[in-house]
Amino acid sequence: MYIVAIAWIYVTLLMALTETSFVAGAATFFFYGLFPLAILLWLLGTPERRRRQRRAAAAAEASAAAEASAGDRASGRDPDQRSHPSAVGAPTVGPESSAVGEGAEAAAVDPGDARRR
Numbered sequence: 001m002y003i004v005a006i007a008w009i010y011v012t013l014l015m016a017l018t019e020t021s022f023v024a025g026a027a028t029f030f031f032y033g034l035f036p037l038a039i040l041l042w043l044l045g046t047p048e049r050r051r052r053q054r055r056a057a058a059a060a061e062a063s064a065a066a067e068a069s070a071g072d073r074a075s076g077r078d079p080d081q082r083s084h085p086s087a088v089g090a091p092t093v094g095p096e097s098s099a100v101g102e103g104a105e106a107a108a109v110d111p112g113d114a115r116r117r
Contacts, residue, residue: 005041009033 012033019025 001041001044005037008037 015032016025016029019028061117
């Protein structure tokens with residue numbers, strides 16, 4: 001694709017050199033050569049740019065996922081000891097955790113079981 005672009009620039013340069021004045025030559029080179037060629041190369045390069053963006057986004061997403069899972073494994077701590085907060089402020093360690101279930105009925109699979117106890 002670039003060989004065609006180089007050939008077109010060469011043709012328009014020769015066309016510009018044959019113009020009678022410098023202004024006419026510069027306008028010919030710009031309006032017949034550089035400007036249309038820049039638009040054409042930009043349009044023809046759009047699919048490749050999109051593929052590159054998708055690949056970069058997928059690689060960044062995979063890298064973030066791998067980093068997150070490696071961070072979880074590398075911490076070596078119990079999941080409840082990591083940096084995320086515990087659920088709803090329930091105490092998980094200490095003397096308060098032993099008193100959480102006092103006075104409450106035992107958990108039942110069936111609500112009828114709770115009434116029978």
